[in-house]
Amino acid sequence: MSSTIDPRRQRELVRLLEKMGLEQTKLEQVNSRKFDWLLIDRALVHPSFSTAYNNDQLEFVGDSVLRLSVSLFLQERYGDRAVGDLAALRSHLVSDKTLAEIASIYDLQKYVVVSNAARNDSQASRSLLADALEALMAALYINTQDLAFIRKWLDPHMQSFAETLLAIPALGNYKVALQELTQGRWKRLPEYRNLPSEGSNLFSVEVWFDDRCWGRGQGKSIKAAQQEAAAIALQEMTAT
Numbered sequence: 422m423s424s425t426i427d428p429r430r431q432r433e434l435v436r437l438l439e440k441m442g443l444e445q446t447k448l449e450q451v452n453s454r455k456f457d458w459l460l461i462d463r464a465l466v467h468p469s470f471s472t473a474y475n476n477d478q479l480e481f482v483g484d485s486v487l488r489l490s491v492s493l494f495l496q497e498r499y500g501d502r503a504v505g506d507l508a509a510l511r512s513h514l515v516s517d518k519t520l521a522e523i524a525s526i527y528d529l530q531k532y533v534v535v536s537n538a539a540r541n542d543s544q545a546s547r548s549l550l551a552d553a554l555e556a557l558m559a560a561l562y563i564n565t566q567d568l569a570f571i572r573k574w575l576d577p578h579m580q581s582f583a584e585t586l587l588a589i590p591a592l593g594n595y596k597v598a599l600q601e602l603t604q605g606r607w608k609r610l611p612e613y614r615n616l617p618s619e620g621s622n623l624f625s626v627e628v629w630f631d632d633r634c635w636g637r638g639q640g641k642s643i644k645a646a647q648q649e650a651a652a653i654a655l656q657e658m659t660a661t
Contacts (some may be wrong), residue, residue, distance in 0.1 A: 433532060434461050440527050441574040451565045460564060464556035465532050469539035476556035479563075483555030486562045487515055490571050494579050503522060506592055513586055513593045514579055517641065518649060520551035523578050529553055544621045544639065585606075595651035602658060603630060611635070611654065613647050625638045628654045 426434075435445045438461070449456040460479075468475040491514050495507045513519060524530070530546075533553050540543065561570050586593035590601060603611055609630070616625035616637075623639045626646040635657050637650025 424459070426462055429627070430460050430462060434458060434465075437527065437529070443570060443573065448565065448570070451567060451570075454564075455531035456564055457560075460560040461557070462471050463491060463527075464560040465534060465551070465553055467533060467535035467539055470534050476553060479556035480552045481559075482563070483557070483559035484515075486558045486568070487520075487555055488573055490558070490568055491579060492517055493568070494576050498580065499583070509592050509594060510583055510586060514582055516549050516645065517551035519578075519582055520554050521547040523575075524550035524554045526578070529557075542621065544619065547639070548623065548641065589655075591600065595648050595655055599628070599655045599658070602655065607631075611651070613650065615643060621647040626650045630652040630654070630658075647656055 437652045438445070438448065463474060464476050464479045464483075466475045468477050488511070491511050492507075495510055495514075499510070500505060529550055533549065535549065539549065558575075559570050562568065578639055589595070589598060591597035599611055611628050611630045614627045614629060616627060619625070623641060624643045624646040625637065625639050626643060626649075627634050628647070628650040629635065636650040636653030636655075638651070638653065639648045640646035640649055
């Protein structure tokens, strides 16, 4: 692998970071070390494209960078709430669903280098975007050693998602909220049905009530898939 980045690719990455409110000159003046644009590039290379040069390890580090950034945000903004509430909020804010939504805001999919097979796998696209965003956080932190360059653009999104979650019964625990709704109105519980795996690493679940499927969710775990299905069902039921 070359030790230098193609100038055209670097210009693309500069434009991406500018969308996130990060200026090239400020990034490159953060510390005495030269800003490593190859690290930013690597953060956006999916393992399906290269087994030797990809974002696997950066995504691993980025998971911790994300959780610390979100934990600090919650402690600063919602420090008067119980730790249990903060943990519930954090679990939603660091989910693939939330991260993929943020990634889409910045058109991250345009910058991710991925194999054609993986790009056409619609079921895995959310996980791909979430992993790339986490890897990008790691690359930014390793380069700057400063969470400010993550929190500058991440905090506003966290604020928006947190406010939405706090407005939902049971603090964003959609399964509990849906159960409270169906029990309160009809004295019955919804039913969750696991769907067969379709070759991806994601679980799929449907939620049924009164012989009708009200929502279908996907996630890296059955629990996560159930939460997404419940969120969709809750929105549908409360709208009727």
